[in-house]
Amino acid sequence: MRKINTTNFSIATRTTARDINRRIALNVIRERQPISRADLARHMKMTRGVVSVLVQELIGQGLIYEGATGEAARGRKPTFLHVRTQDRLAVAVDIRFTKTYLMLCDFSGRQLGIEIYDTVFSVPEFTKDLARRIKQMLKGQGPGAVCEGIGVVVPGMVDQRTGRVLNAPALGWRGVDIRSKIAAATNLPVHVENSGRACALAQLWLEKAETAGQSFVYVSVSDGVGTGIVMNGELIRGRDHIAGEFGHMPLELDGPRCMCGANGCWEAYTSNLATLARYFGWNLSQLSPKHLKEMESNSFTVLDLIARARTGDAKALSAIKASGRFLGLGLATVVNIINPDAIYLAGEITNAWDVIEETVRSAMLERTLTEAAARTPLRITPAQEYPRLRGAAALIAAPTFAAPRVA
Amino acid sequence: MRKINTTNFSIATRTTARDINRRIALNVIRERQPISRADLARHMKMTRGVVSVLVQELIGQGLIYEGATGEAARGRKPTFLHVRTQDRLAVAVDIRFTKTYLMLCDFSGRQLGIEIYDTVFSVPEFTKDLARRIKQMLKGQGPGAVCEGIGVVVPGMVDQRTGRVLNAPALGWRGVDIRSKIAAATNLPVHVENSGRACALAQLWLEKAETAGQSFVYVSVSDGVGTGIVMNGELIRGRDHIAGEFGHMPLELDGPRCMCGANGCWEAYTSNLATLARYFGWNLSQLSPKHLKEMESNSFTVLDLIARARTGDAKALSAIKASGRFLGLGLATVVNIINPDAIYLAGEITNAWDVIEETVRSAMLERTLTEAAARTPLRITPAQEYPRLRGAAALIAAPTFAAPRVA
DNA sequence: GGCATATTGTTCGCGCGCCGAACAATATGT
DNA sequence: ACATATTGTTCGGCGCGCGAACAATATGCC
Numbered sequence: 001m002r003k004i005n006t007t008n009f010s011i012a013t014r015t016t017a018r019d020i021n022r023r024i025a026l027n028v029i030r031e032r033q034p035i036s037r038a039d040l041a042r043h044m045k046m047t048r049g050v051v052s053v054l055v056q057e058l059i060g061q062g063l064i065y066e067g068a069t070g071e072a073a074r075g076r077k078p079t080f081l082h083v084r085t086q087d088r089l090a091v092a093v094d095i096r097f098t099k100t101y102l103m104l105c106d107f108s109g110r111q112l113g114i115e116i117y118d119t120v121f122s123v124p125e126f127t128k129d130l131a132r133r134i135k136q137m138l139k140g141q142g143p144g145a146v147c148e149g150i151g152v153v154v155p156g157m158v159d160q161r162t163g164r165v166l167n168a169p170a171l172g173w174r175g176v177d178i179r180s181k182i183a184a185a186t187n188l189p190v191h192v193e194n195s196g197r198a199c200a201l202a203q204l205w206l207e208k209a210e211t212a213g214q215s216f217v218y219v220s221v222s223d224g225v226g227t228g229i230v231m232n233g234e235l236i237r238g239r240d241h242i243a244g245e246f247g248h249m250p251l252e253l254d255g256p257r258c259m260c261g262a263n264g265c266w267e268a269y270t271s272n273l274a275t276l277a278r279y280f281g282w283n284l285s286q287l288s289p290k291h292l293k294e295m296e297s298n299s300f301t302v303l304d305l306i307a308r309a310r311t312g313d314a315k316a317l318s319a320i321k322a323s324g325r326f327l328g329l330g331l332a333t334v335v336n337i338i339n340p341d342a343i344y345l346a347g348e349i350t351n352a353w354d355v356i357e358e359t360v361r362s363a364m365l366e367r368t369l370t371e372a373a374a375r376t377p378l379r380i381t382p383a384q385e386y387p388r389l390r391g392a393a394a395l396i397a398a399p400t401f402a403a404p405r406v407a
Numbered sequence: 408m409r410k411i412n413t414t415n416f417s418i419a420t421r422t423t424a425r426d427i428n429r430r431i432a433l434n435v436i437r438e439r440q441p442i443s444r445a446d447l448a449r450h451m452k453m454t455r456g457v458v459s460v461l462v463q464e465l466i467g468q469g470l471i472y473e474g475a476t477g478e479a480a481r482g483r484k485p486t487f488l489h490v491r492t493q494d495r496l497a498v499a500v501d502i503r504f505t506k507t508y509l510m511l512c513d514f515s516g517r518q519l520g521i522e523i524y525d526t527v528f529s530v531p532e533f534t535k536d537l538a539r540r541i542k543q544m545l546k547g548q549g550p551g552a553v554c555e556g557i558g559v560v561v562p563g564m565v566d567q568r569t570g571r572v573l574n575a576p577a578l579g580w581r582g583v584d585i586r587s588k589i590a591a592a593t594n595l596p597v598h599v600e601n602s603g604r605a606c607a608l609a610q611l612w613l614e615k616a617e618t619a620g621q622s623f624v625y626v627s628v629s630d631g632v633g634t635g636i637v638m639n640g641e642l643i644r645g646r647d648h649i650a651g652e653f654g655h656m657p658l659e660l661d662g663p664r665c666m667c668g669a670n671g672c673w674e675a676y677t678s679n680l681a682t683l684a685r686y687f688g689w690n691l692s693q694l695s696p697k698h699l700k701e702m703e704s705n706s707f708t709v710l711d712l713i714a715r716a717r718t719g720d721a722k723a724l725s726a727i728k729a730s731g732r733f734l735g736l737g738l739a740t741v742v743n744i745i746n747p748d749a750i751y752l753a754g755e756i757t758n759a760w761d762v763i764e765e766t767v768r769s770a771m772l773e774r775t776l777t778e779a780a781a782r783t784p785l786r787i788t789p790a791q792e793y794p795r796l797r798g799a800a801a802l803i804a805a806p807t808f809a810a811p812r813v814a
Numbered sequence: 815g816g817c818a819t820a821t822t823g824t825t826c827g828c829g830c831g832c833c834g835a836a837c838a839a840t841a842t843g844t
Numbered sequence: 845a846c847a848t849a850t851t852g853t854t855c856g857g858c859g860c861g862c863g864a865a866c867a868a869t870a871t872g873c874c
Contacts, residue, residue: 001809003611003640004434005621011451012427014832014859017419020814021861024418027411038822044418050861052823075821076869157777166777204410214412215646229744231638233410238746239622240779245743248776252659253736262774329660336652337636337744339645367669369655370564370573372647402408407427407810421830421861428832445851457832459852482850483840 010405018054019404021046025054027401029064029081031208036070036078055081063400085110085397087145091134091188092392093152094195095119095126097170097223102130103389104137104147107397109206113137114386123176131185149189150182151392153198155224160241163192169259170223191395196220197244198391200228201235203344203381205394205401216340219246220387221327221347224259225267229338233403246334251326269326272302272348278319279305302348309355323349324356328363335364335373342377346387350380417812425461426811428453432461434808436471436488438615443477443485462488470807492804493517494552498541498595499799500559501602502526502533504577504630509537510796511544511554514804516613520544521793530583538592556596557589558799560605562631567648570599576666577630598802603627604651605798607635608642610751610788612801612808623747626653627794628734628754631666632674636745640810653741658733676733679709679755685726686712709755716762730756731763735770742771742780749784753794757787 021044028043029035035043041051058064067080085107094101096119104113115133120126138147156168163179165171183190193201200218214233220226225247229236236243247267248260255264256274268274277283302320309316331343349356360378368374381387428451435450436442442450448458465471474487492514501508503526511520522540527533545554563575570586572578590597600608607625621640627633632654636643643650654674655667662671663681675681684690709727716723738750756763767785775781788794 001641001805003621003805003808004431004810005640006431006435006438009431011431011453012424012832014424016427016832017421017424018860020419020423024411024413024416024814028413031413036822041823046418047862047864048823049825049863052825053860072821072870074819074871076823078822214410231643232641233412234408234639236638236745239748239783240746240777242777242780243744243746245776248743248774249656249740250658250736250774252657260776329657333656336655337650338643339647339650341646367655367657369652369667370647370649373649376646398408398410401410403411403814406813407431419861424860425831443851454833454835455852456834456854459854460831479841479850481842481848483852485851 004407009407012406016404016406018057020406021050022054022057023401023404025051026058026063026083029058030083030401033082034067034070034080036080038078040081083108087142088397088400089138089141089145089147090393090396091137091147091150092389093130093150094386094388094392095152095154095168095171097155100126100130101386101389102133102137103386103393104141105390105393106145107148107400109202109390109393109397111386113140114389119171121172123173123178123181127178127181127185130182134186134188147188149191149396150186151198151395152178152182152190152192153195153388153392154178154192155195155226157242158192158194160191160193160197160237163190165192189396193391193395194226194228194242194244195388195391196226196247197228197235197237198395199226199344199346199387200230200244200391201394201398202387202390204230204233204235205398206390214341215338216342216344217246217334217338218344218346218387219331219334221270221345221349222272224271225330227334229340231338246330249330249333251329266326266330270323270330270349274326275302275319275323275349276300276305278322279316303351306348306352306355309352317355320349320352321356321359324352324359325363327356328360329367331360331376331378332364332367332374335368335376339373340376342379344379344381346381353380411814416814419813423811423813425464427813428457429461429464430808430811432458433465433470433490436465437490437808440489441474441477441487443487445485447488490515494549495804495807496545496548496552496554497800497803498544498554498557499796500537500557501793501795501799502559502561502575502578504562507533507537508793508796509540509544510793510800511548512797512800513552514555514807516609516797516800516804518793520547521796526578528579530580530585530588534585534588534592537589541593541595554595556598556803557593558605558802559585559589559597559599560602560795560799561585561599562602562633564649565599565601567598567600567604567644570597572599596803600798600802601633601635601649601651602795602798603633603654604635604642604644605802606633606751606753606794607637607651607798608801608805609794609797611637611640611642612805613797621748622745623749623751624653624741624745625751625753625794626738626741628677628752628756629679631678632737634741636747638745653737656737656740658736673733673737677730677737677756681733682709682726682730682756683707683712685729686723710758713755713759713762716759724762727756727759728763728766731759731766732770734763735767736774738767738785739771739774739781742775742783746780747783749786751786751788753788760787 041048067082069077069079088107092103100119102115105111155170157166165173165176167174179190199220218228227246229244248265250264252264256268258265258268305316365374448455474489476484476486495514499510507526509522512518562577564573572580572583586597625635634653636651655672657671659671663675665672665675712723772781
């Protein structure tokens with residue numbers, strides 16, 4: 001039951017019905033390919049006649065293509081339809097404190113090339129360098145393939161609409177119009193997004209649809225805790241494009257100081273830095289960027305900590321479990337507020353999921369309001385899949401498949 | 408950019424375009440009445456011809472009617488259109504710990520009658536008594552008016568889909584199928600909803616649309632803290648129909664015990680009980696239902712406390728301001744997570760808004776991630792408007808105006 | 815091979831519905 | 845009386861979903 005916004009609506013014209021059905025057909029093909037016209041008609045509960053026309057138009061637009069003919073027990077053999085994703089490319093950029101990740105992939109999210117290099121903090125230099133690398137990367141591709149845009153993910157506040165980085169403390173960027181700078185240097189469309197929300201986008205648009213449904217929260221535990229909320233198949237961006245920041249809700253108002261300036265944020269209890277700090281016995285309340293840099297320099301990560309825990313280091317184990325407990329306490333609040341179909345978890349600490357699952361679950365149970373809510377599915381996404389990069393690619397690929405705006 | 412759900416979509420048939428436009432027309436008339444066909448056509452950017460047909464159909468369905476002819480500087484005078492709401496009635500029921508509120512109103516939310524009586528906790532007796540009162544209330548209405556349903560609001564967990572009260576501790580109801588019981592006793596359609604979400608529904612469907620937009624959070628501070636989230640004009644209900652419970656997010660994990668069983672919930676810091684407890688010097692950590700009953704018996708409310716504060720009682724003032732501070736700290740998290748267009752505030756303590764606004768705002772600023780977010784509009788809704796009852800009525804009236812489901 | 819049967823994909827008439835334009839109805843100003 | 849302006853209706857054009865008929869293509873049985 002959605003209310004119609006009477007100051008900003010779209011009426012249905014005589015082509016609207018076709019637009020809607022064409023887009024639905026494209027999505028059904030995408031999720032069930034290879035599929036025949038007849039099967040498509042059955043799934044959409046339309047006549048084969050109309051579906052034939054829709055398919056004709058989609059082929060004409062270059063969105064799908066006819067593949068091999070399939071097998072049938074009796075009767076004429078079906079010709080399979082596929083979504084054209086192989087030769088539609090997107091460049092994904094993930095800018096982080098230490099490294100910048102650059103990936104080339106197609107519209108299905110298939111990885112075609114990847115580069116990881118030290119982040120350049122000077123914006124003009126960064127842009128120039130990036131444009132050079134992208135040009136080089138695209139050169140290796142065949143003549144049929146075309147790059148349709150660049151998705152950029154930044155750790156910090158981003159106005160997705162204007163493409164400006166409002167404040168990315170990790171990079172020292174504030175009020176940087178990164179979109180037009182990169183667009184000018186590469187002559188390609190650019191979209192910018194926050195890292196937590198980008199991960200949610202990747203999960204929504206580039207992963208095989210599970211029965212889990214269309215409402216979920218993505219929680220990425222890394223240097224910070226990035227989160228993205230998807231409701232009814234739509235990413236929540238909010239009035240100022242800063243929605244979804246569960247990472248900075250308090251667990252203790254006077255808890256340890258957080259990078260954001262406040263105290264006792266969820267992030268301050270369960271981020272990688274917090275986990276490492278527990279192990280090394282640092283006072284959580286007195287952490288500073290100094291410690292972050294120390295971690296960088298001796299390059300001891302949460303993954304190393306997990307390895308130690310597995311070899312019987314009791315201190316390592318208890319540090320990880322402590323973070324797991326706070327993770328669970330925060331997830332309980334996520335569930336009470338959003339009550340999503342599922343929560344997706346990513347980040348280094350999920351590599352120890354077998355170790356912490358019970359701790360996380362029991363912490364959740366402490367604060368969830370109903371038992372059903374405590375049973376909310378938790379899904380681990382393997383870190384090697386580069387969720388942030390996939391999210392950057394989704395920024396470019398998604399508009400092709402999104403539902404048309406109506407009413 | 409919404410993703411199409413390929414397991415549960417609606418294709419556009421040849422009547423879909425008309426369905427969409429008819430519903431848009433109804434909503435535009437509703438918000439801009441009185442309005443002529445020609446004006447409607449201009450607002451919808453359609454031809455007058457089509458609009459004439461849409462209007463014809465809406466009149467045929469009994470959803471709108473032609474009123475007086477208006478004035479025009481030159482040319483033929485317009486005939487005004489109005490939405491038919493006066494003779495479409497809804498019964499609203501708000502069941503609370505001490506009193507049950509019963510209201511009869513029309514589809515615009517106009518109050519036609521109200522009854523307030525002691526809550527009967529026995530479900531069969533409650534139902535029988537309620538049916539009798541509703542029958543009596545409807546008898547007073549003219550023959551043209553027809554009651555189209557009963558909206559019931561309950562303080563606790565409700566499965567809105569099945570109409571079952573899962574757990575309402577204040578009433579002692581658990582697993583009660585209140586919908587079918589009331590429906591059987593009155594022979595009318597019944598919808599049940601949680602009180603926080605109902606308030607949000609009332610704000611969405613029954614208040615004059617402000618430019619604020621379609622995404623907001625409703626926060627009702629009363630015995631507890633009830634909240635409802637509206638995103639893109641749609642109430643968030645969640646997988647188990649329990650979404651929106653900001654009231655039980657923690658401010659301190661080991662803070663005062665909350666009615667929900669957990670510790671340190673926002674509610675435990677800013678509810679009426681917490682405010683009164685501060686005034687009387689009770690230990691927040693050792694509150695019990697005993698204190699709640701004591702409040703009931705000597706009937707000293709937050710409103711009385713506010714009155715004392717206004718007459719110079721410093722202790723009363725500081726108790727109220729303390730609650731205001733915690734209110735603001737919680738609102739900061741609401742803003743960081745949802746980033747809504749506005750937050751609506753209701754409850755007794757909002758009667759002291761002039762006293763606490765500055766405290767609330769500065770507390771918000773402490774924890775919001777951007778200055779823009781800290782400037783999120785806070786709108787006070789006067790308590791005498793019975794927001795919960797209006798929400799109950801909205802449950803019945805809303806389906807008439809909701810956007811049709813497409814794609 | 816010849817024929818019945820089954821399935822895929824196309825074509826076509828029908829009716830619904832938006833669009834634009836013409837037209838009737840109704841008011842004002844000169 | 846006539847030009848002008850505005851509201852509301854009517855009508856032909858065309859886009860599009862719907863159902864049915866039809867062509868194309870496969871298998872199984874005789």
